[in-house]
Amino acid sequence: MRPTILFLTLIAPSKATLSPSTDSIIKHSWGDIPRGWTYHSTPPPDDTFELRIGLKQARIDELIDRLLEISDPNHSSYGKHLSQEESEALASCQPKALDETKEWLAYHGIDDSRVNHHQAGGDWLSLQVSIAEAERILSTQYHLFRHDASGETSLRTLQYSLPHHLHSHIDMVAPTTYFSTLRTMRKTSFLQPDIEPVDEVESLIDPIISSAASVIPLGCSYAITPSCLRALYNTTDYVPTAMSQNRLGVAGYLDQYANDADLQTFLKKFRKDAAGATYPTVQIHGGGNDQSIPGIEANLDIQYTIGMSYPTPNIYYSTGGSPPFIQDSTTTTNTNEPYLDWVTYILNQTTIPQVITTSYGDDEQTVPLEYAVRVCNSFAQIGARGTTLLFSSGDFGVGGGDCKTNDGTNQVLFQPSFPASCPWVTTVGGTTKVNPEVGVNFSGGGFSRYFDQPDYQANAVSGYLGGLGTKYAGKFNPGGRAYPDVSAQANRFQVVVGGHTMSVGGTSASSPTVAGIFALLNDYRLSLGLGPLGFVNPLLYSLGRNGSEFSGFNDIVSGSNPGCGTDGFAAARGWDPITGAGTPSFKRLQALVSK
Template sequence: MILSGITYTLYAAAAFASSALGHPSAHTKVTHERRDVVHGQWTKVGRAATDAPITLRIGLKQRNLERADEFMHAISDPRSETYGQHWSAQKVAQMFAPTDDAIAQTEAWLLNEGVPADRIVRTSGRNWIKITTTVGKAESLLDTAYSVYENDDGARIVACEAYSLPATIQGHIDLVAPTIQFDEREAVVTTRGLRKRAEALAPKFKKLPHGRPQADSLKNCSEVTTPACLRALYDIPKEVKPVKGNSFGIVEFAPQSYNQVDLDGFFTVYGGGKMANGTAPIFNGIDGGYLSTESGSGIRGESNLDLCYAMALTHPQNVTLYQVGDSVIWNPATNNNFLDAIDGSYCTTDGGDDPVWDAVYPHDDTYNPGAYTGGPMCGTYETTKVISVSYGSNEDARPAGYRARECAEYMKLGPMGVTVLFSSGDTGVAGLRSQCVNPGGSYTPVAADHGRFNPMFPGTCPWITSVGGTALPPSTPIGTREVATYNFGSGGGFSNLFALPSYQRAAMDHYFTHHAPAYNSSRFNDTRLVRGYPDVALAAQDYVTGLDGGFTAFSGTSASAPTFGAMLALVNAERMKKGKGSVGFVNPVLYAHPEVFEDVVEGKNPGCGTEGFRAVEGWDPVTGLGAPNWKRLKKVFLDLP
């Protein structure tokens, strides 16, 4: 959707500056954000030069976010009289835009502090205010000290470890950047800039144990997963006729990109004889999104896996690929860059994306001939009805304010009838690279046998559907009850940031009443008042996938999310045939109808020197509600308005 921006002037703010900010109490500043521990290998190497230029981005607090649970209940709870009455993009933008007072008072503060009016810019979505200034002026505004930090690879950033805001306007502001946002993305320095590895959940791969399985064989589904195995496991139909307006989206981030030859090879064998060579997703390139010419699992694996199964399971429905990011690695694309492209009201068209965390365009192509030199793409594409993403990061790897803004954007997609799915992770209760959290907040060494559990985001966001992993027990046939993944630990646990949503309250009460884990608060947030994840779980082991002209078996919840997405896309098709809308945010319906699932009661998700949590009767932080059955899922959703 493309939303029009609104232009404002600074006159009201200037008037406010001469009155309210003249009162002595207006000058009182309070700490807004603080980072007690600098994660990673960052070392302070000196003070930042006070005359160095810096661009501050002030993220304004949006209205009505405290009513998110209320709004989502009204639209997505099956017991609500207004279930399925989705909002327009315009209504969403109007409902959550910052107040005029928030904008005016923030700008008044800046003017009162001597920032010239022509250095203050509002972004078109009204969510950010940008000012161009110097480090010295920024330090005065924020009552802080900026330093230069360097990591072991030689990368340098300018940041601070705490900052303050006037008490009179603090309530209007979520975050200011750059401040405490230390870059923990996987980046390494080269002589020609920075090179990164994608922040994917890195599906594990191995050679096929018995060679390439036959297309329709169910003989070895406990060892190798194929589309036929998934259809048999979850009652997924072989074909559902396409319906206008139905769509399924897969999101990939550079450098991950699919290879058409690999897709053709997979569809030739596993496409049911109906997918011709050249069958490809609709390509929506975002901010220089491109298809790499390189090979290997590190470039092809994730995208090939996602698209092989998203397309094979839903054909002939439309599948759209959102390919995000260019070849510049020093500032790689993030979920926010994707969200910008599908929501013009969120997009920070004047450069308001966080300059540390998000790719800010245009890019310099001096050392990167494939660099995207255009501006950020804002509201360029319509969003698909279902979106599946197989990428994630540690919840605490970025500031709480940043996480809250991103989570709120996923929430805003729900009222518009969009389902957002994320893989729950592949390292059990540990974080990326199997790292846990020391008492002081720093990360443990890789795969350390101690530490606090490290939840994964966006799985901890209450407004997405987190998808964990299951598997058939070894050497068992279809029809055997699945267990939690055993080739790896399916991601799951409890948030340290996000409150327990109403739709999950009964399931959480049941879990802690009957299956409370033995760990205390030294291991996880045991308040019983926070979001638990995942919500559901599906097969996640040994998916046969086209790769480099042959076939490889991939494991990871990266496979589970697009599989569940395919099931929901087919449910949408059935609803649309009857003149009904898309399923949208599905969690309230799923928790209200546990009969849709085959409960998974065996397995665990180890990490941090523990066995993690255990799969038990009912919802659990390993496999969620269990493994969904498509026919039951379809019936529940077809019975709803």
């Protein structure tokens, strides 16, 4: 509900007489304490914390236009990626926004020397404040709220206000009304204890011939290893040569640590020629690297990016912290990851890996809209600098839990996943079986309610929607960004954790697999003197032929992703919201990206 402004004067005061305390209006508020939370206590007024203020990005539409131009293979600017300085200029705020926000802070006694200005990922101001100062600045009251399920407490407020003239300058302030805990986030992978892990690799060596005439190790119908994936997607014979120019990054969050010893055990078992390969761990915003606590998710990611891309250099990012969160029935504790801290670090670097994979996600509705849009815009900035960002599509089909909306109406709707729903990333769904591959039943897919459908995918998506007809009408937004874009195997992955092999499933496995393939495609382009692929979606969708199969991809035509009490979407010829364009065929894609 838009707040009514009953206390503004009819004539706006001049800048010289403006009183930021008297012209403030509510920026965001809750009618009551969000469900699942209870009041715990009121903190001492002299307690301190970091307050972050995100300023609106004045030229973000121009940045996105540039991203689409340099990513369109038919445009004269194709491949002309932006420098760090160029992208920062397009993501910046108006000088007036910065000046007037600082004036507002100064009015409340915050000296400019206390304010840190960060420009990566757009303009952010951060400052250490006391509870009393924050309450005065934001015309609010802070309290500690207890999360009933976890017992954890968070410092939040039920509403906050900004001066009227700053509403057009400030996107968001945090922490304020977005409730969160520090619980481990949702990872898009899961253990499969009913599947016996493979301790010996002989069964994964004897070949059979698949229907596509590819030599696939016999055991791949039972367990997936790098040998299976390299055979399925035709990378086995490719030898990288551009190692000095090419890098592959893995983003990890909230106490998920990739284990060095487990990687060596994995490589000796499943990719002997890569034994001894290492990777650096970059720790961001308090991210750890405790080698005594190997993470299933982190190990899965790094073992399969290296397993697919060796000898391409890999890098693991360990990011700490916890971002804003809105609870729903599936995500009952804070499982959002701190994208802003990670993306700010990445955009501060002079060079960025040409491919980065992330295997985490949440229901879109649990992420505040302003937060989601701001993060998505930052992903566009990374893509404009020449990086392919890959995200797993999620493991709940069209939605998990009761699929009720958390806006008070309790409608049962399909629940899209974020960041999978961001138009400026490449989202990876899941398949299973090998002869032929089929869409795996947990593969996340659907249509965003936050982001409009981008032009680059409109033709492909319209073909699917035409075949769907009125089925599920009202359950999803047919005009929303559709995902996934591509897919890969997501079942029975062999992962070494704590020295032991176990079976793991999830689109967490699909995303690093595709990341390794795109890293090899970049290697090939770099060896030819060409630049990296960068944001690949416009190129990818241009490979579709009149709503049918996509050049360079294996079309997946069977499988579905049930959820929300329905059978979900079904795979079909061409693009579909369970497997996207299909699974990659490296050799065919190699020919398509050589110019």
